[in-house]
Amino acid sequence: MGDTSTTRTTATEDLCDMDGPVLKRLLKDDGSGSGGSSSSSGSGSGARCLLLDCRSFLAFSAGHVRGAVNARCNSIVRRRARARGSALSLERVLAGDEEARARLRAGLYAAVVLYDERTPDAGSVRADSTLALVRRALCADAPGAAMFLLKGGYDQFFSEFPEFCLKTKSLPVLSSQSSVESACSSCGTPHRDQGGPVEILPFLYLGSALHASRREVLDTVGISALLNVSSDCPNHFEGDYQYKSIPVEDNHKEDISSWFLEAIEFIDSVRDSSGRVLVHCQAGISRSATICLAYLMKRKRVRLDEAFEFVRRRRSIISPNFSFMGQLLQFESQVLATSCAAAAAASPLLAPTSAAVLGGSRPATPTSPFIFSFPVSVVVNPAYLHHSSPITTSPGY
Missing domain, CATH: 3.40.250.10 (Rhodanese-like domain)
Structure with missing residues (x-):
């Protein structure tokens, strides 16, 4: 007592x-x-x-x-x-x-x-x-x-x-893959393009290429800048909105993590100018979702599982391909290592005794690139992957 x-x-x-x-x-x-x-x-x-x-x-x-x-x-x-x-x-x-x-x-x-x-x-x-x-x-x-x-x-x-x-307005219950396909076939519009971009943060939105091609959608949401995470989606309104392009394909060979910091800086610049940025790829499922996850991890200091659940509650169809998930895990380890190093510098008592290990892989140091090549041993939580759907590895997402 x-x-x-x-x-x-x-x-x-x-x-x-x-x-x-x-x-x-x-x-x-x-x-x-x-x-x-x-x-x-x-x-x-x-x-x-x-x-x-x-x-x-x-x-x-x-x-x-x-x-x-x-x-x-x-x-x-x-x-x-x-x-x-x-x-x-x-x-x-x-x-x-x-x-x-x-x-x-x-x-x-x-x-x-x-x-x-x-x-x-x-x-x-x-x-x-x-x-x-x-x-x-x-x-x-x-x-x-x-x-x-x-x-x-x-x-x-x-x-x-x-x-x-x-209080956040009630978010829709996550649909099963069969109900998603049913909704798509009933209205004739792919599920990824239904509705409009979703708000991740007050200044950060996630959507598809169709959303990015419709001026009335952009103006309704109040978008002032677009981050185009693709190599083939056009920037439809050059001169009317601020654009930044990240030319990556949706496949396991791409090193999307090499663009993380540049993308984060661009989103921050839009936020600092009181603007709103739409992050999109073709479908708003893999590449653009990966960038949004990286932003939350870096700026909100949250782990990948928490960031993933937060975004999935807003856009249930997100499903970064397996390679991108591995790169996000490595980015998580760097963000955590950076936080620990800063805390240790402020208080010597917090100096780490050994490197943190995530999913059985050695974390990247703050200066190392986020290269994720196969084969690699990374434990990926199945909850990260869109339930009842295959891991997306084909281009166009």
Whole structure:
């Protein structure tokens, strides 16, 4: 019992409880109520309260408190931090949210509110939880911040004040291959071209060549740039939209990973100019899906299985070919290795004792190319592959 008491004291030091009605008042004062802006109040220039959602990327994407920022870290760094009891840096916890980090360090937030799924109070926070890791990062890099835990977490707050939450509209249930084929034959339009491009992130869309060829579709979605991941799909509206082409075929010989960083930089440039980019190939199934997965892994610091499920929920027919999946696994290992190296540089206690191994293969170093040649021993989770359909290896996807 003594150990438990010490653990809880360490985990909740400087962390006070906050009731839902109090947070509601703070959100109303920050202009993030039901009638306010849906933009992030946490990183907004006039916000007084920073909300840190300490749940997974998938949970945050499904629904979160208005204005919240997703605070997370990849699983390898998190395990090492838990085991060694050391603090992570804000760069790891708030990857990709430079404004929130700068405002934190400048002491511009009157309060920082943390929450997870349903932790009832600060006394219940476990020392090895993401909540505790985020709290320690704040203590190390932003020691002046007043920290609070939202009692009952997101579940309780959403049940009491749903108008102060942003919830993703219900995504369609994933169809079986037979129902997909039935839908295609009944309407005469291939399933890949039905509807319009799907939103992956507010500035990032995934679709097919048909979507990219229809100006009314592009304008309806608000597309300002197109990333054409093919060697034969034309850029129909040169001069009217910003274009970038990645000339790769959909076959096992292609090294699509050599284009990952260039594609990520292009997507970032569109995001930074407040634009929206459509990533497409011929069918929006293999090549363009691979680029979107790589972007999520790099910028959201999520693993391949989490990124894959996130995209598949939005476009159920995605199915990168086996070689591309192998290259994504290698890219995952590099992203994780880079995160670990950065964390180790910030805290020597996090220095890795051995290289991480994913799927039985040695991870690429930050300077090595992502070459994936057959034969190779890579364990690919069957859930990555579109169920009931063969692995796509033929050109045109």
